[in-house]
Amino acid sequence: MMENKNILLGVSGGIAAYKACALTSKLTQAGANVRVMMTENASKFVSPLTFQALSRNPVYIDTFDEKNPQKIAHIDVADWADIAIIAPATANSIGKLANGIADDMLSTTLLATQADVYIAPAMNVHMYAHPAVIKNMKQLEEWNYHFIEPGAGFLACGYVGKGRLEEPESIINTVINHQNSQQIRGPLYGKKVLVSAGPTREQIDPVRFFTNRSTGKMGFALAEAAKELGAEVTLVAGPVNIDSVNSTIKRIDVITAEQMFQAMHDNFSENDIVIKSAAVADYRPKNTFVEKMKKQPGDWKIEMERTQDILQSLGAEKNHQFLVGFAAETTNPLEYGVEKLQKKNLDAIVINNVSAHGAGFESDTNIATYVNKSLQPEEIPLSSKKDLALQVLGFIVRDMKDGKL
Incomplete structure (x- = not known):
């Protein structure tokens, strides 16, 4: 698992720094490429020369010691690393990372890296239990940093309790096991996905309403597929006759367009991928009645007013989200779909010609065209809605990796 992996080993200033020497040696023996980065205080416990000899690489300490004028050292190392391990991680280094403080080379590099970061704390038992340290660790866990819990036993300070740096073999095994588990959790592991599905109903009176032919099958298929690919999924569903959904x-x-608008906006900011596949009413009755309207001679005219455009409002609000719309068309579907993509600030759109056989509402199958910002249409032939959902999500994963976000 460690063969040819680029490992950044951060060593902060605690007595347990001596264990980082064995950790460096074992990682190197396992075939990893190890670069050690020390805090200035760590160098008072163990000589940088020791880590240089064990890793066969230069040791980094000073942010301003730029050995290669072609590169900014801390950014170069941050980009190079596949995995970062902080061992030992002192209360000070944990506090810096949790609060975005970058005042030395290690803390600066950790803020810049996109690698998985594993933190192995080592400190006095009372320090480890201090509310500030606990709060900082919880914050880092929320940001998907991974902790390797310290062991309990006799500490260098003379106390007996939890706070002893985990043994090098255990640290390596924990990292390997976590990396292996990530590989089988799917391409959307760690992502949050928000999907809207189904129609809306706009009430006229207690027995009548306007709606459309959407069954919600496509949106439910997208939600289920995203879950299977590892995502944390929120599904906003209009009134549909589908009970089964992954627990x-x-x-x-929700029922109305207004309720769907509110639910989508309430959940928008915390999600990474947002797919609006719901068929939301464009208009609703301007006046509604609390009692059933009785049949009367002559025509009955109902004045309609526009509902809020959910997709356009999300497009105006988005920052990090990958926003995908659906366009159900019957005439010039590609032309109208691309226009919608650009007008509503979308990252991609799935276009349906609902007049085509096997596509559109109520069917268990669908046919679609996926278009992203490059405007190169990608056809998805007749498929079950579940298979089509998986293909759409595959395109989204690819586009996010390719920087088309």
Whole structure:
């Protein structure tokens, strides 16, 4: 697992720094490329020369010691690393990372890296239990940093309790096991996905309403597929006759366009991928009635007013989200779909010609065209809605990796 992996080993200033020497040696023996980065205080416990000899690489300490004028050292190392391990991680180094403080080379590099970061704390038992340290560790866990819990036993300070740096073999095994588990959790592991599905109903009176032919099958298929690919999924569903949904998917049931607008905006900021596949009413009755309207001679005219455009409002609000819309068309579908993509600030759009056989509402199958910002249409032939959902999500994963976000 460690063969040819680029490992950044951060060593902060605690007595347990001596164990980092054995950790460096074992990582190197396992075939990893190891670069050690020390805090200035760490160098008072162990000589940088020791780590240089064990890793066969230069040791980094000073942010301003730029050995290669062609590169900025801390950014170069941050980009180079596949995995970062902080061992030992002192209360000070944990506090810096949790609060975005970058005042030395190690803390600066950790803020810049996109690698998985594993933190192995080592400190006095009372320090480890201090509310500030606990708060900082919880914050880092929320940001998907990974902790390797310290062991309990006799500490260098003379106390007996939890706070002893985990043994090098255990640290390596923990990293390997976590990396292996990530590989089988799917390409959307760690991502949050928000999907809207189904129609809306706009009430006229207690027995009548306007709606459309959407069944919600496509949106439910997208939610289920995203969950299977490892995502944390929230599904905002209009009034549909679908009861089955993965129990780990958060489902929010709404009825009207206004309720769907509110639910999508309430959940928008915390999600990474947002797919609006719901068929939302464009218009609603301007006036509604609390009692059933009785049949009367002559025509009955109902004045309609526009509902809020959910997709356009999300497009105006988005920052980091990958926003995907659906366009159900019957005439010039590609032309109208691309226009919608650009007008509403989308990252991609899935275009349906609902008049085509096997596509559109109520069917268990679908046919679609996926278009991203490059405007190169990608056809998805007749497929089950589940298969089509997986293909759409595959395109999204690819586009996010390719920087088309």
